[in-house]
Amino acid sequence: MFKWLLFILITVPLIELSIIIWASSYISGWSIIGMIVLTGFIGATLAKQQGIEALRRAQVSMQNGQLPSELFFDGLAILIGGLALLMPGFLTDLFGLILLIPLTRRVFKTWLKAIFQNMINQKHHIIYRRF
Numbered sequence: 001m002f003k004w005l006l007f008i009l010i011t012v013p014l015i016e017l018s019i020i021i022w023a024s025s026y027i028s029g030w031s032i033i034g035m036i037v038l039t040g041f042i043g044a045t046l047a048k049q050q051g052i053e054a055l056r057r058a059q060v061s062m063q064n065g066q067l068p069s070e071l072f073f074d075g076l077a078i079l080i081g082g083l084a085l086l087m088p089g090f091l092t093d094l095f096g097l098i099l100l101i102p103l104t105r106r107v108f109k110t111w112l113k114a115i116f117q118n119m120i121n122q123k124h125h126i127i128y129r130r131f
Contacts, residue, residue, distance in 0.1 A: 016089030023090070039093040043085020046100045050078045073109040074102075081105075 024032055058071040081099025084092045098104045 012092065013089075016087075016091055019090050020088075036088045039096075040086050040088075043082055043093070043096050043100070046097075047078055047082025047085070050100055050102075051075065051082070054078055070109075073112055074105065076112065077105045077108050 020032060054071055054074045058075070061071060077099045081096040084096030084099065086096075087093075099108055
């Protein structure tokens with residue numbers, strides 16, 4: 001898992017930088033900076049809106065005596081999507097938007113659930129205790 005994270009942390013910025021340099025030959029540098037700032041603002045706004053809605057649904061679910069397990073994955077996808085939109089770059093912005101749109105978020109949630117289930121099955125989970 002750590003190897004994949006390290007690989008992603010190294011390759012994604014290189015790919016993003018390559019795309020920004022390529023795009024700067026077609027679009028002015030100020031336009032690219034403007035787009036990066038705009039997508040960051042849109043990402044923060046969407047993440048806040050979606051996050052508040054997920055929190056509200058979780059509260060309603062708990063008031064009805066149900067565990068908000070599905071809403072946990074929604075919240076996690078919204079958090080990751082918001083963070084992706086705050087990072088400069090076109091690919092991360094696309095990924096962030098996919099995670100913030102409820103319809104397209106389902107694919108990511110299914111994948112995330114499979115990862116969690118695999119971790120539980122292989123007993124690769126950590127339980128934190130408070131003393």
